[in-house]
Amino acid sequence: MHNTIAERLQTAYRALAEIQPNDRATAQLIAVSKTKPVNDIREAYLAGQRQFGENYVQELATKAQELTDLTQIRWHFIGPIQSNKTRDIAVYADVVHSVDRLKIAERLSAQRPVGKAALQVLLQVNISREDSKSGILPEDLLSLARQISSLPNIQLVGLMAIPAPAINGDNQQAFAAMKQLSTALQAEFPQADQLSMGMSDDWQQAVLFGATMIRLGSAIFGARS
Structure with a gap:
């Protein structure tokens, strides 16, 4: 399959429109560009993509600095966060999906540059209770x-999860549990209505369970080398 990035994006958005329940806004597609060169990001941007996800802090910082001319780009940080790496995330990210302890949130809050919009944060839930996650x-x-x-300087906007790889690709239980948690969170924090879950192999199921953000890497940029 030698589809271009633009063609893969078009295919993904078409599939998303077909599966999305009519009573909800279309889920945001985050193009996960980790390990991919900036030229691939430019190609996706030219095709209309604006939301990009990175897993590694140094890579986020480097790419954000190289691509300042793409004025509408929004950077999502989706990887695990070490407390000594929060500064670059606070400076370069627009949305952080992987906050899981108060210390990290406090550092992001303190290090967010003056004059920048509040950093949007999602709390990462270890929904499958994996020791490694x-x-x-x-x-x-x-x-x-x-x-x-x-x-x-930070705004709680929702939840994120990476369920354990499911047998037969069925993450229904994990996605249903996340949907319940999201509802419980919104009862107290109505603005926290984002639910980031679903990747290239299971995003369709995630959308049916209320995902508002899906994170697609290989489906957009092809397999990682």
Whole structure:
């Protein structure tokens, strides 16, 4: 398959429009550009894509600095966060999907440059309770949300999850649990209505369970070398 990035984007958006329930706004497609060159990002941007996801702090900072001429680009940081790496995230990201402890949120809040819009943050939930994964456990979610909601310069906008790889590709249980958590969070924080879940292999199922952001890498940019 030698489809161009523009063609793959078109295919993804068409599929998203077909599957999206009519009573909801279309989920945002985050093009995950980690390890991909800036030329690929430019190609996607020229094809109309504006939301891009990066997993590594140094890569985010480098690409953001190289692509300042793409004035409408929005950078989503979706990787695990070490506390000594928060400064570049606070400077270059528009949205952070992977906040899972108060210390990280406090550092992002303190390091967000003056004059920039509030950094939008999602709380990462370890919905499959995997020892190897980042994320807060479901039962600790509301407590962390309350602590974070009062911080300046950041805005709590929702939840993110990376469920364990499912047998037969079925993550229905995990996605249903995330939908419930999202509803519980919105009862207390109505503005926190974003739900980031679903990747190249399971995004259709995620959308049916209320995902408002899907993170597609290989489906847009092709396999990683």
